[in-house]
Amino acid sequence: MTEDNNDKCIKPSSSTPYTYCEKNSCQAVIRSYKLDGKKFYFAQRGCTQRPEDGIAPNTATVNPADFYEKDDFPQQMVTNVDTIVQRSIIDLGNNYQSYKLDVATSFECIFCKGEASVTLKSSVNLDNANLGLCWNIETGQSYNGVSCDSQCYTKATMLSHGNKTHVTYTMSAERGCRESSITYLAEQKEISKFHNVKSDVYACDFSDGQKCNDENLDDKLLDFEETTLLKCKICDTKLFNTNKNHPCIQNATNLPDTICPDATYRSCAVNTTAAYSGADARFETSRFCSRDLPLTRMKKTPHPDYTGATLTTYHCNTNGCNIFSGDVVADGTPAITTTTITTTTSSAEYSYHSFTVVFFLFVQLIV
Numbered sequence: 001m002t003e004d005n006n007d008k009c010i011k012p013s014s015s016t017p018y019t020y021c022e023k024n025s026c027q028a029v030i031r032s033y034k035l036d037g038k039k040f041y042f043a044q045r046g047c048t049q050r051p052e053d054g055i056a057p058n059t060a061t062v063n064p065a066d067f068y069e070k071d072d073f074p075q076q077m078v079t080n081v082d083t084i085v086q087r088s089i090i091d092l093g094n095n096y097q098s099y100k101l102d103v104a105t106s107f108e109c110i111f112c113k114g115e116a117s118v119t120l121k122s123s124v125n126l127d128n129a130n131l132g133l134c135w136n137i138e139t140g141q142s143y144n145g146v147s148c149d150s151q152c153y154t155k156a157t158m159l160s161h162g163n164k165t166h167v168t169y170t171m172s173a174e175r176g177c178r179e180s181s182i183t184y185l186a187e188q189k190e191i192s193k194f195h196n197v198k199s200d201v202y203a204c205d206f207s208d209g210q211k212c213n214d215e216n217l218d219d220k221l222l223d224f225e226e227t228t229l230l231k232c233k234i235c236d237t238k239l240f241n242t243n244k245n246h247p248c249i250q251n252a253t254n255l256p257d258t259i260c261p262d263a264t265y266r267s268c269a270v271n272t273t274a275a276y277s278g279a280d281a282r283f284e285t286s287r288f289c290s291r292d293l294p295l296t297r298m299k300k301t302p303h304p305d306y307t308g309a310t311l312t313t314y315h316c317n318t319n320g321c322n323i324f325s326g327d328v329v330a331d332g333t334p335a336i337t338t339t340t341i342t343t344t345t346s347s348a349e350y351s352y353h354s355f356t357v358v359f360f361l362f363v364q365l366i367v
Helices: 347-366
Strands: 025-035 038-048 059-062 084-088 108-110 112-120 145-147 152-162 167-177 187-191 198-204 231-233 257-259 267-277 280-290 299-302 310-316
Touching: 108 152, 108 167, 145 167, 231 267, 231 280
Parallel strands: none
Antiparallel strands: 025 038, 025 084, 059 084, 108 145, 112 167, 152 167, 152 198, 187 198, 231 257, 267 280, 267 310, 299 310
């Protein structure tokens, strides 16, 4: 994309580089628009391996329905811009350069969130109002927009957990702009914020128009995904513990499994450290439910309170899995303490020594 309409690719000439297209057609992809008082031009010229997609050779086609592929031109963060495609079987025939400046609109996505839970014995009664009007996009409602440089998305999550007489149903909807690093897929499953539950994600980009993430989730015919609350070992040695045989550090398999508070707890965790504080070794371990995702390996980081010590963290996602033993080998070295002994001479000893010296001098004088 450039503001220079005399660029060699924007307006090809005899000095524009060319290549040979063996058994292929020549192709030009053209876009141009006005935005915020500036004019922008885009041209991509080369060979194509898709000559059989309905675009007539040696003509220019506006927004061909079967042409578009996500990699054919860069994300330009604008909508309401036509794409002109020219195919040619004539040498250097992809030289189309008639630019019409569309009035572009900065690309925006609908931004909203909604989540609700109900606990019922039989039926589920969750409606769009309880979900912040985010489950379905309602006509006549005003929705916030957010500027986007990648893709808009809609994320839906449905889960249930409990027993036959007491079941909790949760529905969650979220719409916004995805991180640019995520590969484009129109539909996919994604890890959710709930334990062992995946979300359905629907994506669209600037080619689909302004605030394109406006699908109604009722039309997707989604169903509740059954899950159970995670159970973890729960304990804490507290700070400054000096007992390396504390039951929270050793033999954690003997601890009971405790049900986590709700389905957003996705892992069982352990934090453990052993370090010298002054002359004493401290052994501190805690086991708890965590909302973080499980780790594939133990994570070691500098301890925030003990200089030179390591904090080891581990997350797992099966019932009672946070059982590995805590640290019992203290990092660092104990502080060396010194004792100062002060000696004094008593007044009686001083008097005795003084008398001895005077008597010795007196004897010397007589002699």
